[in-house]
Amino acid sequence: MSRVTVRRPILRLRDTALSRRVDVLAAEEPLEIRLDGRxxxxxxxxxxxxxxxxxxxxxxxxxxxxxxxxxxxRYCAGATVEGSNTYNVLDVRLGPGAVTLTTSLERNFYTTSSCGVCGKASLDAVRTVARWPIEDDPVQLAAEVIVALPDRLRAAQRVFDRTGGLHAAGLFTPDxxxxxxxxxxxxxxxxxxxxGWALRDGRLPLRSTVLMVSGRASFELVQKAVMAGVPAxxxxxxxxxxxxxxxxxxxxxLIGFLRGDSMNVYTADHRLAFPPPPQRTDHT
Structure with missing residues (x-):
């Protein structure tokens, strides 16, 4: 199987000192997803x-x-030029109840690690219809819980600790x-x-949960949250x-700039509960 990290020799400069060492990199490989063999x-x-x-x-x-x-x-194993097996092709077979292939699903994508919307023909192509409405999700989120999520997410990033080169996404309870x-x-x-973990574990829709991501909040990440029934x-x-x-x-x-004890709440702030401001004491 493919490795999550790769070791590469580098020349390192620190202050004025040069040294040769081995660095650990996050692995990046293409994965082709096939649907019913296509x-x-x-x-x-x-x-x-x-x-x-x-x-x-x-x-x-x-x-x-x-x-x-x-x-x-299942993986589709094939032979490389060197004669070894490759496991960078997956074939997904749909079962009963899955949506029949449409033009929007039959189109070929090419997504990269920097842009997940590449290859979309138009903005309308990514405005898919969600199965589960989330506007009525009554979950209440305490601000002090939300501001702690970046540290909790960072603490769970095992590969980031070795490479410094990975994004993370975490699913959290309201607590x-x-x-x-x-x-x-x-x-x-x-x-x-x-x-995919949530689907295969029978957890969809992901009501009363919070999705925490490193980096920015793009249109596509919001779409993914909506499609899975995530309310925040x-x-x-x-x-x-x-x-x-x-x-x-x-x-x-939608919450952005979640750093330290600060945040920007862009939409649906009714789900956030903030502590009361400290009482001012007037001295006369």
Whole structure:
């Protein structure tokens, strides 16, 4: 199987001292996802949790929403030039209840670790119809729990500790307890791995949960949260304008710039509970 990290020799400069050493890098390899034997998409990802990645991608695209809608997922092993096996091709077989292939799903994507929306023909192509409305999700989130999520997410990033080069996505309860954390060179892949785990574990829709992501909150990450029934998405960096627009339309609580004890709440702030401000004492 492919490795999550790769060791490479480097020349290192620190202050004025030069040294040669071995550095640990986050692995990045292409994964081709086939649907019922037909090529669907290629994504650059960190190997690991590939079945969850494929399942989560299909959840995001609105093709599936329950474990029984996948009949099987298997690696397609083939021979490389060197004669060894490759495990960078997955074939997903759909089961009863899955959405019939449409033009939007039959199109070929090419996603990269920097842009998960590459290859989309138009903005309308990613405005898929969600199975589960989230605007009526009554979950209440304490601000002190939300501000602690970045540290909790960072504490679970095992591969980041060795490479410093991976994004992370974590699914948390309203009390801030982690349900699942996934890492990948692409933040959209990390989220797909989470959604695939949730699907295969029978947890969809993900009501009363918070999705915490490293980096920014893009339109695609908001879409993925909405498609899985997640009522709140928090990011350490900024959201895009389209991300805020989609969150507002869907009733998703979108939080950005979550750093230290501060945050910006862009949409659906009714789910946030803030502590009362300290009482001022007037001295006369």
């Amino acid at each position: 090529p669907l998409t290629v994504t650059m990802r960190t190997p690991g949790d590939d079945f969850d990645l494929a399942a989560g991608f299909l959840v995001s695209e609105g093709a599936i929403g329950a474990p029984g809608e996948i009949s099987s997922i 801030g307890e982690p349900l699942c954390v996934r890492e990948d060179v692409g933040r959209h892949n990390a989220v797909d791995k989470l959604l 998405l928090a990011a350490v960096s900024a959201p895009s304008s389209l991300a805020v627009e989609l969150a507002a339309e869907s009733g998703l609580t």
